[in-house]
Amino acid sequence: MTTELTAAFQAKVRASDCLVWIGATNNQGYGVIVVEGKHHLAHRVAFAAEFGPIADGYVIDHLCRVRNCVNPMHLEAVTTAENNRRGRRARGLAVGDTCNNGHVIGEGDLYERSSGATECQHCRRSCNHSGKDRKRSTTQRRAPRVLDDLEAAARAG
Ligand SMILES: [Zn+2]
Ligand SMILES: [Zn+2]
Structure with missing residues (x-):
C-alpha cells in the first residue's frame, strides 16, 4: 500500500472504531462514570456530550452491540419499545x-x-x-x- 492509501484506509477504519470504556462497568457490562458524586452510564454521558440531552422516555442503543463502547457515532437514542425490539432481533x-x-x-x-x-x-x-x-x-x-x-x-x- 502507498502511504496515501494507508492513511486513507486508516482514517476510514478509525471512523468506525469502538471507543471501548476501560473504566468501571456495571453488572450488565455498561461503562459507569461518576459525575458530581452520582453514577452515570458512560455511553449516555458520551451521547449527551455529542448530541445534547437525551429526551425523556428514550434509551441509548448501541448500534455496534459493544456495551462498553462510548463512541457517540455508534449510539442512537431510541424508545424503550424500539430498543427491546432490536434486542430481540439481535439475540436470534x-x-x-x-x-x-x-x-x-x-x-x-x-x-x-x-x-x-x-x-x-x-x-x-x-x-x-x-x-x-x-x-x-x-x-x-x-x-x-x-x-x-x-x-x-x-x-x-
Ligand atoms: Zn462501538
Ligand atoms: Zn444450524
Whole structure:
C-alpha cells in the first residue's frame, strides 16, 4: 500500500472504531462514570456530550452491540419499545443468516422460542436427538446420529 492509501484506509477504519470504556462497568457490562458524586452510564454521558440531552422516555442503543463502547457515532437514542425490539432481533437469527454450524437459514428453518429469541431448526433438531439418545441408551448404541444422517440422506435421494 502507498502511504496515501494507508492513511486513507486508516482514517476510514478509525471512523468506525469502538471507543471501548476501560473504566468501571456495571453488572450488565455498561461503562459507569461518576459525575458530581452520582453514577452515570458512560455511553449516555458520551451521547449527551455529542448530541445534547437525551429526551425523556428514550434509551441509548448501541448500534455496534459493544456495551462498553462510548463512541457517540455508534449510539442512537431510541424508545424503550424500539430498543427491546432490536434486542430481540439481535439475540436470534433471521432468514438469510448462517448459523454457528453453517446452516443457511431459509423460510421455515427458524425456530422461535417463547422468549422471542430465534434459533436454527437444524441445530435444534440434532441437539434434541443427541439429548434423547443419551438418555435412552448409555452403552449399546454409540453412533445413532450417523445412522440418522444416512437415513436422511437416503430419503433425500
Ligand atoms: Zn462501538
Ligand atoms: Zn444450524
